[in-house]
Amino acid sequence: MPIWINQRDGIQEIAVLLFNRFSNYCLANTVEPMRAANDALGRTAYRWRLLSLDGGPVTSSSGMQLMPDGKLSDMPGGDALFILPSYAYRTYGTPTCLDALRAAARRFETLAGLDAGSWLLAEAGLLIGYSATIHFDEFERFSERFPDVTAVRERWIVDRDRMSAGGATTAFELMQHLIASTHGAAISIEIAGLFMQGDDSERANAMQTPPGDRRVQRALTVMRRHLETPLTVAALARAAGCRQRDLEVRFRRAFGATPRTVYKQLRMAEALRLVRDGELSVSEIALRCGYADPSAFTRAFRVTHGAPPRDHRP
Template identity: 85%
Template structure:
């Protein structure tokens, strides 16, 4: 696991290195989940900057010009650097570019190759001995060109302080996973619903267990029963599996138990209701499955870091 995704109490500093003919879709799928996470959490959990090698403008594959915030060498570092070339990526592997990436590897906690970004990381020797993936159209060339990289046909891969995703949709899935790993499944599920991505909000993990209807069914039941929470045993029976099986499926999908995910969903709803400002704390507590307002307040503070009355409406 990369270090930065576990920094739940701080602001994660992310930089995205763009090259001419980058994919707007891939960029949006990287940045928008972070923006949505900030909105869902009600605070700045992610801050991002757009970079180019020389600090000059870059033009996307659809002809949209973008002015980066800085050039790569001027950035002192951060939690993660996402490398995003999309088309003509092999022409960017110049000595100057590869040297800049090697230098950046000493300043950033984690490096991630998006779309064809793994090619440049591998060209710089920064993926030797790591598991990695790339856009499936380039996979055969990638695995033949870089025998020291352990290439896999996966949608996305995290290996220690290296990450890779093979395209725009998988970039979204990777971001969903990172956000869920840091801030809980409820935030990830809310973001998935916002962008209408995936029935269970599980991102790439659900793609690795395609169409896990039992997880989706359990999540739907959780959402429909926030006021009177069901037991995990009841959820499992309704989902058509044993309790242990459902627990294993949730761990694979979210890295958390059904009970934990259920609590996160209830606390996410509580935050929404507190922000709306229309209900008393006692009423919100009841709507989120707490008969005791004091117990609700303690759970809310544990989850969100503040008592409900201290949340800005």
């Protein structure tokens, strides 16, 4: 069930709470997918602020000093608060910090522990009755220290209004999942492609899918190669090496959508890119995205992107 549902004016309001020795890598993997989603959508869908407990500067594990946008207690609230302590996290569980997190839980719709952030959420009593994960090095200590939390060895977990990811790479995967849950798989796949070089197969592999689900990845690769001449779902299933029903189940598990829906999202994402390039006519773009009828293409484009192609021209 998607948790990104409390949008204000269509914008997700996100805060990231940083502590000294935070991971630059984990922070970038949290913020950059939102920046890329804004670029891909052509509007501000995500807005974020970087915070510290006292509003003062914090220094990353690599020695980079960062001046936050403000103090946690001054932030009125938002859709999600990401907690990113990284190294020395166990020393941060002071009464002042834990009280601040408990107060924040009343202002933010969702709380997320990144890297070792789950430890602080658990210390504050904010994960009781929830499933959560943490960096694999700390998993045993975490599960023993907090018996009221269901510790699960997963890369990332979304459990109602709590989220957790065990490291920097998994933070990126979690952000992909959340963006896809709101804006569709095509945007998430496009974002994955921005952050890695390689062929279509590698780009498809970058998209978070159920572990070992190569059939979904194969189907995505085939879709991207056949935007101009769309294949049937049956043909996609054959190319992926499974039955049509099986492929539909796998896509619903991976993206919460059917293969047909994801395929259309990919075609409309490519259409938006071509429209913004401004080099091709609408008729030519329609053909490249699998529409023989420009009028049908324009209608589909308007439904997907909220306005006709001419409104997205540079």
